Amino acid sequence: MKIEKLARKGILKIASYIPGRSIEEVQKQYGAKRWVKLASNENLLGPSPQALEAIRKELSNIHFYPEGTSPVLRKALAKVLSLAEENIVVSNGADNLILMIANAFVDEGDEVIMADPTFPVYTNVTRIMGGKPVRVRLRDFTHDLDGMLNRVTRRTKLIFVCNPNNPTGTIVFEPSLNRFLAGLPGRVIVILDEAYGDFVEAPFYPSGLDYVKNGKQVIALRTFSKVYGLAGLRVGYAIGREDLIRCLYQVRDPFPVHRLAQAAAVAALGDTEHIVKSIQLVYEGRRYLYKELDRMGVRYVPSEANFVFIDFGKDIEEVFEGLLREGIIIRPGKTWGYLTCGRITIGRMEDNRRFIKALKKIL
Ligand SMILES: Cc1ncc(COP(=O)(O)O)c(C=O)c1O
Numbered sequence: 001m002k003i004e005k006l007a008r009k010g011i012l013k014i015a016s017y018i019p020g021r022s023i024e025e026v027q028k029q030y031g032a033k034r035w036v037k038l039a040s041n042e043n044l045l046g047p048s049p050q051a052l053e054a055i056r057k058e059l060s061n062i063h064f065y066p067e068g069t070s071p072v073l074r075k076a077l078a079k080v081l082s083l084a085e086e087n088i089v090v091s092n093g094a095d096n097l098i099l100m101i102a103n104a105f106v107d108e109g110d111e112v113i114m115a116d117p118t119f120p121v122y123t124n125v126t127r128i129m130g131g132k133p134v135r136v137r138l139r140d141f142t143h144d145l146d147g148m149l150n151r152v153t154r155r156t157k158l159i160f161v162c163n164p165n166n167p168t169g170t171i172v173f174e175p176s177l178n179r180f181l182a183g184l185p186g187r188v189i190v191i192l193d194e195a196y197g198d199f200v201e202a203p204f205y206p207s208g209l210d211y212v213k214n215g216k217q218v219i220a221l222r223t224f225s226k227v228y229g230l231a232g233l234r235v236g237y238a239i240g241r242e243d244l245i246r247c248l249y250q251v252r253d254p255f256p257v258h259r260l261a262q263a264a265a266v267a268a269l270g271d272t273e274h275i276v277k278s279i280q281l282v283y284e285g286r287r288y289l290y291k292e293l294d295r296m297g298v299r300y301v302p303s304e305a306n307f308v309f310i311d312f313g314k315d316i317e318e319v320f321e322g323l324l325r326e327g328i329i330i331r332p333g334k335t336w337g338y339l340t341c342g343r344i345t346i347g348r349m350e351d352n353r354r355f356i357k358a359l360k361k362i363l
Contacts, residue, residue: 009130011128014124014127015120015123015124016124017121017124018120019040020037020039020040020329020331021039021329022037023035023329026324026329030324030327033327034327035327035328036327036328036329036347036351036355037329037345038307038328038329038331038345038346038347038351038355039329039330039331039343039345040331040345041166041196041226041305041306041343042226042229042231042345043225043226043227043229043231043278044281044345044346044347044348044351045274045278045348046229047228047229047268048264048267048271048274048275049271049274050267050270050271050274051228051229051230051264051265051267051268052264053267054263054264054266055264057263058259058260058263058264059260061259062258062259064259066255066257066258066259066262067262068254068255068256069089069090069249070090070257070262070265071085072262073090073235073237073257073262073265073266074088074089076266076270077090077237080269081209083209083212083239084242086242086245086246087212087240087241087242087245088237088238088239088245089238089245089248089249090237090256090257090262090265091235091236091238091252091256091257092234092235092236092253092256092257092258093223093225093234093235093236094193094195094221094222094223094225094236094238095121095234095236096236096253096256097221097236097237097238098121098122098125098191098193098221099121099125099128100238100248100252101125101158101191101219101238101248102126102128102129102131102158103125103129103251104247104248104250105157105158105189105247106126106129106131106157106158107129107130107131107157108129108130108131109130109132109155110129110131110132110157110158111131111132111133111153111155111156111157112126112131112133112134112156112157112158112159112160113134113135113136113148113151113152113156113158113159114134114136114159114160115136115138115143115144115148115162115165116135116137116138117138117168117336117337117338118138118162118166119162119166119193119195120335122160122162123135126158131157132155134151134156136151138165138168140170141165141168141170141301142165142168142170142171142172143161143163143170143172145161145172145179145180149180149183149184152185152188156185156187157187157188157189158188158189158190159184159188159190159191160191160193161190161191161192161193162193162195163177163192163193163197163205163206164197164199164200164303164304164305166195166196166305166343167307167331167333167336167343168301168309169196169301169302169304169305169308169309170301170302170304171202171205171304173202173204173205173206174204174205174206175204178206181218184217188217189217189218189219189244190216190219191218191219192206192208192211192219192220192221193220194208194220194221194222195222195223195225195226195236196226196304196305196307198226198275198278198279199226199227199279199283199304199305200304201283201304202304205304207220208220208239209239212239212240212241215241216241217241217244218240219238219239219240219244219245219248220239220240221236221237221238222236222237222238222239223235223236223237224236224261224264224265226306227275227278227279228265228268228269228271228275228278229274230261230264230265230268233260233261233264233265234257234261235257235261235262235265281346281348282306284349285346285348285352286308286346288352289344289346289352289355289356290302292356293308293310296360296363298311298313306345306346307343307344307345308343309333309341309343310341310343310344311338311340311341312340312341312359312363313340313363314340314363315339316332316333316338316339316340316341316342317332317334318362319359319363320332320342322358322361322362323358323362326354326362327354328354328355330342330345330355
């Protein structure tokens, strides 16, 4: 039988998520170089040293299944966030939590509102469930909350607010988000994706935690992939009202987070020195990049995240290829419909300097 008849309706039309190119992949094409990957917003300071130590200690236990609900990590998170454990669910990355949210809340035909462009996984999971993604164009590279509110219908089920937004690094501010939430009907759940929340410097950045504590119909997503430097281990968590989180438990895998990841995340959560250093690296890198880009007359969107969205004023494919020849991998903006733009991760100062030096050569 034809695969079109076997697969669920619409599944074959879903565009796969295209990740940033890995060092392994570009090496095959361009050969061995001193590569620096600025394509996936990882923490270039590396993993928390305390997490590495915890992994070493846990290694000899990997013949046992992990604890399914990550109880030690959940308890540690509950303490740090001053929340009840019932308000927290841990899984293998925020990516998986986004899928769980769609699984738990999106029925066929439901509408899911999100920005355009934003993190593409929201669209994919909506489509997997047979829902309809409703994309609202950014205004000045920022979520257009009024525009999003205008698109709410009787079928709207979820609204994703990526704060800071990937790929533009912009945030929505607390007063606007409060007004937005107040204008929504009771059947809508707002997902605040705070994957990059640790890097925000601006005042009036709304914290999903406060909304959860106030019983709002909000689920906030956080990850160990960014500030904690554990992207390769895949750990993230969601916080929300107990009844909402209970629904996520209904659709959870039995053992989503492996032993090494659980142990590492607990250790990383308490590694204040690494957290502070990682945040400072981003603050310092942002200022350096802004200064250099200003000098070169290259436009960019001021960012609250560990990446910067840059308009190179030139075909992005040319810039992308040129940077690859210099051993630097970035994320071209074509995927989001910006033909002269790209997103670059803020790295260590030596990485940032290398990027600027290569860029000067190319432009
Ligand atoms: C906005 C946003 N949300 C979620 C994720 C996924 O995070 P995780 O690595 O925890 O799956 C990413 C990853 O880059 C992201 O940019």
